[in-house]
Amino acid sequence: MHGVSSPVLPVGRGLLYVTVAATAWGTAGAAAALLYRSSGLGPLALTFWRTVGGLVLLLAARAVLRRRRVASAPASAVRPEHPLRRRAVRVLVTGVALAVFQTAYFAAVEVTGLAVGTVVTMGAGPVLIALGARLTMGERLGAGGVLAVAGALGGLAVLVLGGGGSGAVRPAGVALALLSAAGCAVMTLTTRRLGRAGGAADPYRSTISAFAVGAGCLLPLAAVEGLWPQAHELGRSLWLMGYIAAVPTALGYGLYFAGLAAVRAATASVISLVEPVSAAAIAVLFLGERLTTGTAVGTGVLLAAVAGLAVAEARGAVAARTGAPQAEAVC
Numbered sequence: 001m002h003g004v005s006s007p008v009l010p011v012g013r014g015l016l017y018v019t020v021a022a023t024a025w026g027t028a029g030a031a032a033a034l035l036y037r038s039s040g041l042g043p044l045a046l047t048f049w050r051t052v053g054g055l056v057l058l059l060a061a062r063a064v065l066r067r068r069r070v071a072s073a074p075a076s077a078v079r080p081e082h083p084l085r086r087r088a089v090r091v092l093v094t095g096v097a098l099a100v101f102q103t104a105y106f107a108a109v110e111v112t113g114l115a116v117g118t119v120v121t122m123g124a125g126p127v128l129i130a131l132g133a134r135l136t137m138g139e140r141l142g143a144g145g146v147l148a149v150a151g152a153l154g155g156l157a158v159l160v161l162g163g164g165g166s167g168a169v170r171p172a173g174v175a176l177a178l179l180s181a182a183g184c185a186v187m188t189l190t191t192r193r194l195g196r197a198g199g200a201a202d203p204y205r206s207t208i209s210a211f212a213v214g215a216g217c218l219l220p221l222a223a224v225e226g227l228w229p230q231a232h233e234l235g236r237s238l239w240l241m242g243y244i245a246a247v248p249t250a251l252g253y254g255l256y257f258a259g260l261a262a263v264r265a266a267t268a269s270v271i272s273l274v275e276p277v278s279a280a281a282i283a284v285l286f287l288g289e290r291l292t293t294g295t296a297v298g299t300g301v302l303l304a305a306v307a308g309l310a311v312a313e314a315r316g317a318v319a320a321r322t323g324a325p326q327a328e329a330v331c
Helices: 011-026 028-038 043-070 084-112 114-137 142-166 171-196 203-225 234-259 265-271 274-286 293-320
Strands: none
Touching: 011 028, 011 234, 011 265, 011 274, 028 043, 028 084, 028 114, 028 234, 028 274, 043 084, 043 203, 043 234, 084 114, 084 171, 084 203, 114 142, 114 171, 114 274, 114 293, 142 171, 142 293, 265 293, 274 293
């Protein structure tokens, strides 16, 4: 992650960081699918180890980057934070939402497959975020936003109804993916409200705190489910667990937050569509999953609607943005 700590990040490098992050996220479900075949771990245990491993690596990366920034950061650049009680509530909410988001996603991949689970989660997430922002913060959707939400719902319906007959799309898996998207929406909206009110300027600190809370919530549930992988093919399981913690978690989130220093959040959300596309490609090419015509059409409509929603948000942000930029989470 050389160069991530630069105070002025070129836009081109920021775009590259976000693209690499989205691609890395798309591989997490594939690694989870491989783990399910041999490790004996369930979604709760897998999410726990991902969260703990990512937390350790993010703490190490933040310590290194912080030492590099101390000498050059002016005192006036530090923004005041909310009172302790409000910060504690925010960390608790985002941590629980993160745990729900990740666990439900891995469960959806187990039930209905990598391609469908990822597409539904990543497609429904921005829609729920847009609707939640309208209901809780009064953010207007506009004509483009309403059209995009309607298109996303239509794409989701085609995906479920068109692919259900072949067994490739299972309603229980879709429900889990929607629960994952809801967790992502709560996490993002909580972070967005903090950004509007002038919260902490260090996104790494917020992410690390959320990971710590999420790991604490998951530990007792993961222990009941079964915390340790099976001895059979233990080396392979540990390698995959380490990969999930290092690449799609620590590296992915680190590059994403670094890229947001130069790239608008709406632009980043469009680039993040690389995640479900890469996940679907991996599922078909390497995991033997099949996409029916209905599934492919529903996927295309859903992702096109999300792209339209992000474009509408970007256009509105150009005129409306004043003061400090909002802090954003990503699904």
